[in-house]
Amino acid sequence: MKIRILGYYGGYPYNGIGTSGYLIQSNNFNLLLDCGSGVLLELEKYLNPLQLDAVLLSHYHHDHTADIGVLEYYWQLNTENRKEPTLPIYGNINDKINFDGLTWNNDTKGIPYHENDILNLGPFLIKFMKTKHPVSAYAVKIIEKSTNKSFVFTADTRYFDGLINFCKNADLLITDTNFYKNKKGTKWHMTSKESGYLAKQSNAKNVIISHLPQYGSLDELLNETRDEAGSNAKVNIAKLGLQINI
Numbered sequence: 001m002k003i004r005i006l007g008y009y010g011g012y013p014y015n016g017i018g019t020s021g022y023l024i025q026s027n028n029f030n031l032l033l034d035c036g037s038g039v040l041l042e043l044e045k046y047l048n049p050l051q052l053d054a055v056l057l058s059h060y061h062h063d064h065t066a067d068i069g070v071l072e073y074y075w076q077l078n079t080e081n082r083k084e085p086t087l088p089i090y091g092n093i094n095d096k097i098n099f100d101g102l103t104w105n106n107d108t109k110g111i112p113y114h115e116n117d118i119l120n121l122g123p124f125l126i127k128f129m130k131t132k133h134p135v136s137a138y139a140v141k142i143i144e145k146s147t148n149k150s151f152v153f154t155a156d157t158r159y160f161d162g163l164i165n166f167c168k169n170a171d172l173l174i175t176d177t178n179f180y181k182n183k184k185g186t187k188w189h190m191t192s193k194e195s196g197y198l199a200k201q202s203n204a205k206n207v208i209i210s211h212l213p214q215y216g217s218l219d220e221l222l223n224e225t226r227d228e229a230g231s232n233a234k235v236n237i238a239k240l241g242l243q244i245n246i
């Protein structure tokens, strides 16, 4: 399974780099996980968007969905050479207005996923866990059926202990790390220290911190995470276009 980072800022794009988006590929199947601001432009560098097999959205905050509308137009305006006649876009159904927006003519179609169901999608089995966020958001565990390798994406969430089991022994874990360790007050994302703790407790084999802040030193954010994770954990920071093979 290959995972490519198409955008990693939280909230808004910055310095030519977009918000949340990841291309997951296995056995010629192309899954786009989240479709934030700037993600479609970045995706086009690597894949004709008509070659997508499916899109999966962790939640409906704009920094995870901003490019869904233009992706729908891309499909509407290109009726030839689609890999699928209609692009399936998977999302939660708790927010009906946003869910209904995933269906556009016969070009794209919203399909609900449910926390207690395992989604069987091409080469993947996908599990969900509701996170702690102001809107319904779901962490996803994507398991490659042929290898049993697993990729976990925390989506957006504040820290809670239930994440540890969900992330257990992941071959790749990408965490929402939007705050430096000294962040005070109400938090709807994890701090560097909390991501480091999750990296350590989950025993994930490879960890990448993402959903990054536009301020401060990202080297410091990474060092804070590594300090908490300990020397056994392999922790790195998101880079645009980086591809990880697991």
Ligand code: ZN
Pocket (backbone or CB within 6 Å): 059, 061, 133, 156
């Ligand atoms: Zn969010």
